[in-house]
Amino acid sequence: MDVIKQIVWFPKAVRILLLWLALCLPLTCFLPQARAQQTGSDPFEDTYELVLQVQRKQEVITNSLLAFQRGYDGYYLPVKGLADILGLYVNLDLAAGTATGWYLKPGQDYEINATNKTYILRGELIDFALDDIFIKDFGSGFGDIYVRLEVLNEIWPLEMEIDFSTLKMDVNTASKLPYEQKRDRLKQRENLLARRAGENFDLTGYKNIENPYRFYSPPVVDISTSSRWEQETGNIDNRTNFSGKSDLLGFSADYNLNLQYLDHKFVSPEDLRMTLTRRSFGTDSMPLGIREVTLGDTALRAPDLTVSSNGGRGAYISSRPIKRTGTFDEIVVEGSAIPGWEIELYRNSELLDFGVVQDTGYYRFENVQLLAGSNRIKVILYGPEGQVEEIVETHEIGGGLLSPGHVEYEAGIID
Template sequence: MTHRFKMLRAGLYALVLPCVTLTALVPYAHAETPPREALLGLARNFVDRVGGGFKRADDYLAQIMPDDMRAAESFVDIPDGEILLLKIKLGKTYLSDTVMGIKEGRDVLLSLRDFTAIARFAIDVRPEEGIAEGWFIREDQKFQLDTNTGQVIAGDQRFTFDSDMVRVQDGDIYVRGQALGTWLGFEMNLEFGQQIAEIESEQKWPVENMLARRQRRLAKQQPSAQLPRQDNPYTLATVPNVDIALRQSYERDGDGGDARKSTDYTVSTAGDLAGHTAVGVFTGNDENKLSSARLTLSKESENPDLLGPLKARRYEFGDIGATQVPLSGNARAGLGVRVSSSNANVVTGSVTQITGDAQPGWDVELSRNNQILDLVTVGDDGRYVFDDVRLLSGENDFKIVQYGPLGELREDRQKVISSTNLLSGGRGVYDVSVTAADTQIWQKDDSKTLDQGNPQLSGTYEMQVASDMTVKTGARSITQNDDRKNFVYAGTAKSFGNVLANADASYDLDGALSTQLGARVRMGNHSASATLGYQGKDFGIVN
């Protein structure tokens, strides 16, 4: 039965919503940048039309699917006014009871009666009088809420509120979560999809103290092993992991012709060296015992505490990939150094670059949600690159599969989160690289490109200006056919509910402009995106 409904669901969505990705590009010659209102109107119209298709499919499925399957469908796209039963996560502890709430935009109106009961606050809620009074956490921290005067007393502080923040209905008093957190001294993060309210409080709540006492009693009765986190610090040197691949070929020209046998090898290594992670790829053949070599040393940390005042999270030098600057071409690998304070797995942009090491000649397949996105063949340098991989709003779980010529199979996974909530404390993040174009530690090939060895500089800086909005700037300088090209970039990302919008612009200092407006949306298990771009006639993209 379950499989039948899954097939039916897939068929319905295929009929109602064929692949929904819209890309428009204004012609180069004599193009004028569309007005901002027109771009926003196009994005809104796209989202409205897509949403209608999803709703028709879901309405039909709701009539024929069993209750247990229908309940299993995630409700990320919850409309305003919907009743929620929120599970409370206090610190690292999930409380046993739930709190009734009403979704209102990015906030929720919480039942004050449910909330005070689960928190063990001694507050008497009297909705018929529009009053709630008592104390919270400690007896000297008085609490009094009066809907008649629009005032709240919490501890030694006094607040005012309007009817939008507090509502009396259904025999209870409902208070906006953000306002309640301000009054009672806690921060709350809502996960609408899982109906969880994550709460962090500077003061321990009575329910926390009660659970801690019970835990101590249980621990005394039956001691259990405590497994502390095991740090894995960088060391001076470790025995490296070594992966060796040998390839032999046998050829004969025609009938009775001379036979030729050739051998190629690839050695991939990884391990600690001089307090860093060292990754090397070395290739050779019968003619050249060492035809190419790549070596990268890197160091990373969960916190921005590397390189002293630079407050970096990661740095690398040797054979590296340059920093990606939006709308200015694909990043090129080369010898150099790269320093970044950003989290590589959390981005605000609509595209990303996925790279890695593999055996030369192998095929590498990139997929997401069982949908194949791209396939590349690894070159002689042992490196694969997927450029301009489009991102969905929220989590993107990529699967990278390497296929060898003899049936070898290796899988890897990489998670990239596309969200505006990537920073904390108002501190910006940067990513800067300086490289020599098209170079590596060693390469036997005597051919040389016009740009090989020329310096290239790329850098970005991003800051969160609101809880749902970031701004980003960047610059890139590189040569193309030995001609220096310089770009400056500016962009922003903002969330509108479950819609993530991006606006980007890149200016070629030779006098041309490229702009792009995009919107991505998740509706339950569905995702859609729209992109509108403009590129000046003489804009010089570098790839």
């Protein structure tokens, strides 16, 4: 009886096993096909990460730009990550799959849409290829839009190149990038502060050595000569110039003499000049506020309405400062701007001052000096996202004008 039960039970177990296999085997046949379809729906599943060093002109900008590679030469760069490194403005909406901004300055706008696989450049709507762009979401709000290197070079003409063997990317554009422009501005500001420090240089411990005009001092003479010989006639033409400087009679004496030897004889000197000059520097002055006296061969400064100056033997006196500052007047430069923006003040191409717009949206630069000639006063405003605005005004000051309340005179006579 026990033997019969075992024979009956065994075939039943076999039947159950066969039934289970019959149900499972068809499912296993469909699983690889379903997985293959899922893999084929994501063309970027076979990409892998690259950590690149970004450099420009042998200068390392960062050692950790996260990029992706697909195949042998398919490199994908993060739009937001790269923009932050180079100082380019971009507004990333990861949920919408869009990135908008401008390249270097407003007006060079672009818009990238990873969802629709399109981008707008210079007002033209252009389609991405299916494998040119993808969104990488790392979760918790972190992620970026990745664009193929060649396409991103069209949107941003940065001329980027990747060397896979060294995992380095070079940025080769000839245009200065925002971070470079900002560095140049900071350098200019440092130079301005250094100049200001130099103007207030502490002379404590230095000796002031007087060097007054003397009745006589040994001259310093320069002699130059040239000769020419003509073989056919045997004539010799020699020219010699003597020029010197010394103190004489309480003046500084400048003299010049030209001698010529021609056709075997000396030619009477026709160019013999001597000028005595005395000047007052700094706070020193001569009687009646005279700053300069010239005797001998001199030239009279041309009045503003004449064509040229006159020169000859005579005398000249002037109360004009020897070293003119050129300052005619002072103005106040003021206006309104967006609070927090950086601001710089220029006169022509010279940086005069800099700062940050106050919370009130008001800026003010006092005691801005105007010089003789053309004064192009320019205010440049820099926004946090690469915006640049300029405000320019021009002041024309005649070179012969004096500051209000200031009097100068000069007089001269020549034969």
